Amino acid sequence: MNAAFQKLCAMLTAAGVPDARFDAAELYRFATGRDPRLDDGPSAAEAARLSALAERRAAREPLQYILGEWDFMDFTLKVGPGVLCPRADSEIVCESALALLQGREQPVVYDLCAGTGCLGLGIARHSPGALVTCVEKSPEAWRYLTANTAQTGVRTVQADVFTYYKTLPAEGADLIISNPPYLTGAEMRALMPETAQEPAMALDGGADGLDFYRLLTEKYRDAVRPGGWLVLEIGYAQGPAVLALGAACGWVNTSCRKDYGGNDRAVLLQKPEKSC
Numbered sequence: 001m002n003a004a005f006q007k008l009c010a011m012l013t014a015a016g017v018p019d020a021r022f023d024a025a026e027l028y029r030f031a032t033g034r035d036p037r038l039d040d041g042p043s044a045a046e047a048a049r050l051s052a053l054a055e056r057r058a059a060r061e062p063l064q065y066i067l068g069e070w071d072f073m074d075f076t077l078k079v080g081p082g083v084l085c086p087r088a089d090s091e092i093v094c095e096s097a098l099a100l101l102q103g104r105e106q107p108v109v110y111d112l113c114a115g116t117g118c119l120g121l122g123i124a125r126h127s128p129g130a131l132v133t134c135v136e137k138s139p140e141a142w143r144y145l146t147a148n149t150a151q152t153g154v155r156t157v158q159a160d161v162f163t164y165y166k167t168l169p170a171e172g173a174d175l176i177i178s179n180p181p182y183l184t185g186a187e188m189r190a191l192m193p194e195t196a197q198e199p200a201m202a203l204d205g206g207a208d209g210l211d212f213y214r215l216l217t218e219k220y221r222d223a224v225r226p227g228g229w230l231v232l233e234i235g236y237a238q239g240p241a242v243l244a245l246g247a248a249c250g251w252v253n254t255s256c257r258k259d260y261g262g263n264d265r266a267v268l269l270q271k272p273e274k275s276c
């Protein structure tokens with residue numbers, strides 16, 4: 001352990017950074033290419049680079065934005081200001097959808113409010129032959145989405161999900177997945193400093209946090225084939241409300257899955273085999 005790394009840990013701790021030691025090690029590795037635990041110390045140029053990075057993190061810029069890349073499942077995404085950071089919590093949402101697609105050849109899948117494209121790309125990588133379309137409205141997020149999906153075969157559409165459903169053929173989709181904005185008005189007013197630097201458009205689900213669930217359960221039902229699925233990421237307290245919205249719109253076999261932190265995180269809704 002070297003003095004520069006110790007100073008960095010102390011600086012991030014003093015700034016209130018959660019997991020300051022982990023972040024310090026990531027920044028050290030990013031600035032020097034070396035592991036801080038095995039290193040004697042940075043060169044002058046590396047120290048200058050490290051100090052600039054440390055100041056950004058001390059100002060509570062998300063670590064993901066500073067590094068410019070972040071891992072999700074078994075791949076790496078480009079991230080930065082203007083797009084929601086991929087979170088480990090979302091992996092269970094993608095894994096739940098993949099389980100539902102097993103045995104289905106060339107399933108047609110839409111990822112709505114795709115952001116970096118993490119969910120759609122996870123499906124494309126693990127469901128061979130899947131025809132995945134990622135839909136995103138924000139021009140800032142769109143830049144990351146197109147970069148992340150380049151050369152992957154995943155289609156991208158820049159559109160607003162509040163009107164996009166009108167363009168979809170009836171019963172053409174095997175599965176729709178989405179991590180929509182779902183924070184409540186109260187949660188939006190009490191964001192962690194890092195989350196406050198992420199785009200409000202990706203977080204703000206309206207006063208009760210449920211605006212996008214009302215839209216998705218109601219307006220995207222026609223687009224899903226009988227027996228197909230709508231898989232939604234939810235906030236930890238939204239399971240009962242989203243399950244109820246799904247049931248009210250005629251979805252069946254509704255269930256909720258927890259993330260690896262033990263919080264409700266994914267709601268699974270199936271379209272009845274025969275339309276009623």
Ligand code: GLN
Nearest residue numbers: 179180181182183202203
């Ligand atoms: N999981 C994010 C958070 O709690 C919210 C993401 C979203 O609204 N889709 O900060």
